[in-house]
Amino acid sequence: MLSDKARDAIREQMARYPVSRSALGSALYIAQEECGGWIPPEAVKDVAEVMGMEAADVQSMMSFYVMYHKAPIGKYLVEVCQNVSCALLGAHQVVDALEKKCGIHIGETSTDGLFTLKAVECSARCDLAPAVQVNGIFIEKMKISPDEALQLIDELKSKHERGVVEENLYNAVFTPEKAHPSAQKAAHAASGAASGAAGTG
Amino acid sequence: MPEVKIIRKWVEDPQQAKIDVAMSRGYYADARRAVLEMQPDPIIEMIRSAGLRGRGGAGAPCGMKWGFMPKAPTAERPSYLICNADESEPGTYNNHELMQFDPHQLIEGMIISAYALRVRTMFIYIRGEMVLTAKVLADALAEAYAKGFLGENIFGSDFSTDLILHRGAGAYICGEETALMDSLEGRRGHPRSKPPFPAVQGLYGMPTTINNVETLCNVKHIVAHGVEWYRAMGTEKSTGTKIFSVSGHVNKPGNYEVVMGTPLMELIEIAGGVRTGHQLKAVIPGGSSMPMIPKDVCEQATLDFEGLQKCGTAVGSGGFMVFDDTTDIVQVCEVIARFYKNESCGKCVPCRIGTDFLHKIIQRITRGQGRREDIALLKGTCINLAGEKMMDSRSFCALGDAAAWPIIWGGLKHFQNEFDYWIENRQSPVGLPAGQSATL
Numbered sequence: 001m002l003s004d005k006a007r008d009a010i011r012e013q014m015a016r017y018p019v020s021r022s023a024l025g026s027a028l029y030i031a032q033e034e035c036g037g038w039i040p041p042e043a044v045k046d047v048a049e050v051m052g053m054e055a056a057d058v059q060s061m062m063s064f065y066v067m068y069h070k071a072p073i074g075k076y077l078v079e080v081c082q083n084v085s086c087a088l089l090g091a092h093q094v095v096d097a098l099e100k101k102c103g104i105h106i107g108e109t110s111t112d113g114l115f116t117l118k119a120v121e122c123s124a125r126c127d128l129a130p131a132v133q134v135n136g137i138f139i140e141k142m143k144i145s146p147d148e149a150l151q152l153i154d155e156l157k158s159k160h161e162r163g164v165v166e167e168n169l170y171n172a173v174f175t176p177e178k179a180h181p182s183a184q185k186a187a188h189a190a191s192g193a194a195s196g197a198a199g200t201g
Numbered sequence: 202m203p204e205v206k207i208i209r210k211w212v213e214d215p216q217q218a219k220i221d222v223a224m225s226r227g228y229y230a231d232a233r234r235a236v237l238e239m240q241p242d243p244i245i246e247m248i249r250s251a252g253l254r255g256r257g258g259a260g261a262p263c264g265m266k267w268g269f270m271p272k273a274p275t276a277e278r279p280s281y282l283i284c285n286a287d288e289s290e291p292g293t294y295n296n297h298e299l300m301q302f303d304p305h306q307l308i309e310g311m312i313i314s315a316y317a318l319r320v321r322t323m324f325i326y327i328r329g330e331m332v333l334t335a336k337v338l339a340d341a342l343a344e345a346y347a348k349g350f351l352g353e354n355i356f357g358s359d360f361s362t363d364l365i366l367h368r369g370a371g372a373y374i375c376g377e378e379t380a381l382m383d384s385l386e387g388r389r390g391h392p393r394s395k396p397p398f399p400a401v402q403g404l405y406g407m408p409t410t411i412n413n414v415e416t417l418c419n420v421k422h423i424v425a426h427g428v429e430w431y432r433a434m435g436t437e438k439s440t441g442t443k444i445f446s447v448s449g450h451v452n453k454p455g456n457y458e459v460v461m462g463t464p465l466m467e468l469i470e471i472a473g474g475v476r477t478g479h480q481l482k483a484v485i486p487g488g489s490s491m492p493m494i495p496k497d498v499c500e501q502a503t504l505d506f507e508g509l510q511k512c513g514t515a516v517g518s519g520g521f522m523v524f525d526d527t528t529d530i531v532q533v534c535e536v537i538a539r540f541y542k543n544e545s546c547g548k549c550v551p552c553r554i555g556t557d558f559l560h561k562i563i564q565r566i567t568r569g570q571g572r573r574e575d576i577a578l579l580k581g582t583c584i585n586l587a588g589e590k591m592m593d594s595r596s597f598c599a600l601g602d603a604a605a606w607p608i609i610w611g612g613l614k615h616f617q618n619e620f621d622y623w624i625e626n627r628q629s630p631v632g633l634p635a636g637q638s639a640t641l
Contacts (some may be wrong), residue, residue, distance in 0.1 A: 016365055017365065018279075018322060018405060018504070019405050021387035021388075022367070022384060022386055022387050023386055024385065024387030024388075025367065025368065025369070025384070025385075025387060026367075026368070028251055028370070029368070029370070035267060038403055044637055053625075056332075060388075061387060061388060061389060064372060064389040064390060065329070065369075065370035065371045065372050065390075066370070066371035066372065067329045067369075067370040067371035068329070068370055068371075068391065075588075082536070083291045083292075083540060084291055084292060084449070084485075084489060084533055084536050084537065085291075085292060085448040085449045085522055087334065087450075087532075087536050088449055088450065088524070088528060088533070110636075112204055120330075121289075121291070121373065121540050121543055122289065122290070122291035122292065122489075122540070123329070123330055124289065124293060124296075124297055124328065124330070125294050125297070126287050126291075126292055126293075126294055126446060126448030126449075126454065126520070126522070127446070127448060127454045127455050127456070129449075129454070130450055133330070135332075136330065136332030136333070136580060137332060138333070139332055142454070151591055157465075158208070169332045169333065169335070169336055172335070172367075172368075173368070174335060174336070174338075174339030174366050175339075175344075176339045176340070176341075176342035176343040176346060176348055176354065176366060177342070177351070177363060177364070177365070178343070178346075178354040179346040179347045180342035180345070180346040180347070180349075180351070180353075181347070181349065181352075182352065183346075183352075187584065188273045
């Protein structure tokens, strides 16, 4: 089910680490990105195949971490922190408002596939309390009120209807070391070799 | 003592994340000087003499930890340095700020540290949920690579070091250093037994040092300004500054850097004071793993390792949560208990079962179904998790302590009257009816 591009991206991650298994976390992000935000069982098998592991071993990793989704999620993943400072400053009320507005409970996805609501543990932005994230990006507003949370849902709906495409970094895998001059030289050499091969063919 | 800006000096400038801006402010000059002009061991000695202690939670002496690393690692047995950027301790949000707004401070601190520890490969294990921060950090790392400050023969020296950015995927336990290493190896984040300590057998079984973001940022400044300058700040045993993330019932929540030893009440003033119209009730000074202290203890407390220890709590990660007189302490304890129940990794029985018991008992109380014997049951469960006194752990790793301490040494120690009130009256002592709690 994973494309050749995704498989190559996983192999590139494997080459980054002293021990290739360290790339399993990145591999699961790559699979999740390709599968539209969650990791179906077939993708687990494919990751296992590319990485030379047992599928059960990959599954054991995936099932441990909350950011790998085991079921389809909405286009907008809306997460509300429910830890101490956020709870004291109105997280409960924000969650209530969002549940009513989207017609779903925490943990569910709206029938139109647009929204998944999640209550999360301390998301490390207690200055914003209650902290709200959409696809991992914080709403940079202190003390968001239930009304403002409802507006947020309207804005996201409107964005969707207008076909606004935004970069989603939730599953992003970063390889900054590729900026190194020697890596660029290597890339040139590789493309040179490739075009040379094409010439002889 | 007022707010200081040493580690946080440039975090409010949105341009600071760009390498040219950072370099115009002298960044990377200290790493260059260290790599080209200094020997590794004197740097370790500097960190030891400066008295730098870990800022992530445990407060371990950084120089001592570094001293356990091999002096001559080989290609077959390399040393690793990991920056623990899995900031997840409830109430703490300063690592994210340091990385997102001044990433080059961390990178430079890590280059100096790698040189001192003779490390060829470093890692930043960044919390998965910090999506935007990871992107900013990745861009900053690409800039540092392009300038030749990372990679082969950095600054034109014969020293080479790489830095790999690794995203976590959502698990509090991975902030525990041995669980972090398991996670980085592509496994479930389960803690390992210590000893062997990471400096002997860490990542991939190799000697490894794990330091917090703020700790590594401090390294840059110690090397830049010297031991005497650093030791002039703080107390004898708690040197330098500490960033506290202030949240809860204050007028101006935010990250504030203060010199170690600053009176606790001054930090509340710096953060705009307790919410207008209300009185202080209690503070958790070091993240939710550390016990809360009531107002009268806060008034005696100073913000340094020994000062807070004397008050029966700790600096921890600097997650400073302020509670005013509207706060239902039992409900706060319920949120804390739920957190550790959710985040227990499941490896050891005392923690897996004990954290669930704690949550269930407190939840029963806040649902108005508490029983008189629940107080003793709570205490007993805490003791089964974390022993009869602090640092007498009975769980595999510190998560069990972290779950029990805020209940037995915080909520129950200082506010047992509120637990009793809930049990007697089946309602909140601060007037919240049962079922309308702050908790979900």
